[in-house]
Amino acid sequence: MPSHTLYLPEMLYADGRVHTGLGLLVSPTGVVEGLAAKESAPPGTELTLLSGKALLPGLANAHSHTFQRLFRGRAEGRAAGGDTFWTWREQMYRAAAFVSPEDLYEVARATFFEMICAGITAVGEFHYLHRDPEGRAYSEPNLLGEQVIAAARSVGLRIRLLRSAYFRAGFERPPHLGQQRFYESPDEYLRNLEDLVAKHRATENVTVGAAPHSIRAVPLDELRKIAEIARGRMPLHMHISEQVGENAACEAEYGATPVRLLADHGILSAGTTLVHAIHLTAAEYKAVAAAGTTICSCPTTERNLGDGIFPADSAARLGIPVVFGTDSQAQIDILEDARQMEYHLRLRDQQRGILDASAREDWASREPIGGSLFRSATASGYSALGLDGGTLAVGQPADFFTVDLNDLSVLGTDAESLLSQAVFALAKSAIRDVAVQGRLILEDGRHTHEDEIRSRYVAVQRRYQNTFAPGEIQ
Numbered sequence: 106m107p108s109h110t111l112y113l114p115e116m117l118y119a120d121g122r123v124h125t126g127l128g129l130l131v132s133p134t135g136v137v138e139g140l141a142a143k144e145s146a147p148p149g150t151e152l153t154l155l156s157g158k159a160l161l162p163g164l165a166n167a168h169s170h171t172f173q174r175l176f177r178g179r180a181e182g183r184a185a186g187g188d189t190f191w192t193w194r195e196q197m198y199r200a201a202a203f204v205s206p207e208d209l210y211e212v213a214r215a216t217f218f219e220m221i222c223a224g225i226t227a228v229g230e231f232h233y234l235h236r237d238p239e240g241r242a243y244s245e246p247n248l249l250g251e252q253v254i255a256a257a258r259s260v261g262l263r264i265r266l267l268r269s270a271y272f273r274a275g276f277e278r279p280p281h282l283g284q285q286r287f288y289e290s291p292d293e294y295l296r297n298l299e300d301l302v303a304k305h306r307a308t309e310n311v312t313v314g315a316a317p318h319s320i321r322a323v324p325l326d327e328l329r330k331i332a333e334i335a336r337g338r339m340p341l342h343m344h345i346s347e348q349v350g351e352n353a354a355c356e357a358e359y360g361a362t363p364v365r366l367l368a369d370h371g372i373l374s375a376g377t378t379l380v381h382a383i384h385l386t387a388a389e390y391k392a393v394a395a396a397g398t399t400i401c402s403c404p405t406t407e408r409n410l411g412d413g414i415f416p417a418d419s420a421a422r423l424g425i426p427v428v429f430g431t432d433s434q435a436q437i438d439i440l441e442d443a444r445q446m447e448y449h450l451r452l453r454d455q456q457r458g459i460l461d462a463s464a465r466e467d468w469a470s471r472e473p474i475g476g477s478l479f480r481s482a483t484a485s486g487y488s489a490l491g492l493d494g495g496t497l498a499v500g501q502p503a504d505f506f507t508v509d510l511n512d513l514s515v516l517g518t519d520a521e522s523l524l525s526q527a528v529f530a531l532a533k534s535a536i537r538d539v540a541v542q543g544r545l546i547l548e549d550g551r552h553t554h555e556d557e558i559r560s561r562y563v564a565v566q567r568r569y570q571n572t573f574a575p576g577e578i579q
């Protein structure tokens with residue numbers, strides 16, 4: 106008969122504070138039932154001792170494109186004439202054209218495994234690869250999305266598949282050859298989205314969302330239709346103002362910047378998450394705040410691509426929920442995203458503690474910086490994905506990770522400094538156990554399928570390398 110489990114660490118972060126001497130009591134279905142001492146657990150409870158470890162709610166990765174892991178470190182050189190987001194994008198198209206459905210599964214699986222090892226328990230996979238390399242629909246139009254879902258399930262990661270709409274190259278632009286695996290007609294998109302939703306209505310730890318790729322890829326009328334369908338049913342995620350060039354194109358087409366346009370047409374809502382939102386006017390941030398819309402910041406990618414600095418202080422002052430994503434997979438480290446968001450502002454202002462609301466009288470919240478950045482990485486991230494979780498409160502899914510308190514990056518930490526050390530110093534080597542819905546998928550650094558995941562991924566990488574001769578990829 107299935108029993109309760111009591112996970113008993115040295116320190117436990119729950120209810121906004123660090124507890125010692127208490128464990129996390131989890132029901133047979135993987136739901137948090139409360140905190141309990143060893144002696145007060147119900148009879149028959151299984152005890153999992155986590156000596157020398159701290160237990161924290163799992164991290165949410167709200168924005169990911171798994172296939173981009175394929176060319177990590179292969180697009181860092183300077184192209185002739187200068188290297189920008191737009192030249193990087195050409196490398197991305199090459200990786201997108203390369204992957205077979207089987208490759209996509211292996212790449213997604215290894216990437217999701219890397220996420221688990223980084224303490225991530227839920228991912229929002231912003232998925233825009235739909236067609237075969239010649240641009241034809243597969244006989245099962247959701248084949249590639251299903252491969253990504255299967256990869257997440259195979260490693261035990263919770264997933265929200267954010268199915269992306271991509272209808273055109275941009276305003277007054279002909280179709281781009283590199284994008285032919287992305288394009289669907291608006292009707293096809295809606296049909297395929299609904300099919301995927303219906304198919305996974307009861308799949309454990311799998312949900313589906315809507316993701317119009319960007320204002321350049323989805324014209325306004327279609328965007329409104331998708332937003333209407335998603336409203337109240339599923340989260341809607343969208344890239345916005347990652348590059349100033351996007352703002353200029355939007356102004357040329359509609360006479361308004363992207364967020365202004367969305368606000369004017371009722372597309373912003375509490376179920377909307379805007380990814381990047383770097384180049385916004387003050388009035389646009391106000392519109393985002395007024396709608397209760399979330400911003401997903403991806404600092405490790407944004408610094409890699411030279412996108413610009415997200416003015417997180419403008420967002421925090423207005424109480425805009427901010428979450429994090431690994432996006433291009435330049436690195437997979439949500440806590441690095443959290444600290445980097447603050448560090449970008451320190452470099453900009455030559456000051457410290459920019460996002461420490463406890464010292465800001467005119468901000469929406471007075472939360473200290475460690476707590477607010479960790480909440481962004483956990484509870485707010487889950488919420489942006491429309492999922493329960495991200496806290497270890499009663500009734501929430503038991504999604505968590507543990508930290509080895511003997512790891513050099515956090516050696517000597519105590520209850521008072523745990524959260525701040527996790528946010529500002531924790532190395533991924535310290536992450537030892539990961540559970541989703543109460544089930545341990547990483548146990549003291551080991552995953553059941555790890556060897557197979559690694560070797561199959563390396564085989565895909567070798568073929569990718571051999572396909573594109575050295576020097577061809579800059």
Ligand SMILES: [Zn+2]
Binds near residue numbers: 231380433
């Ligand atoms: Zn993205």
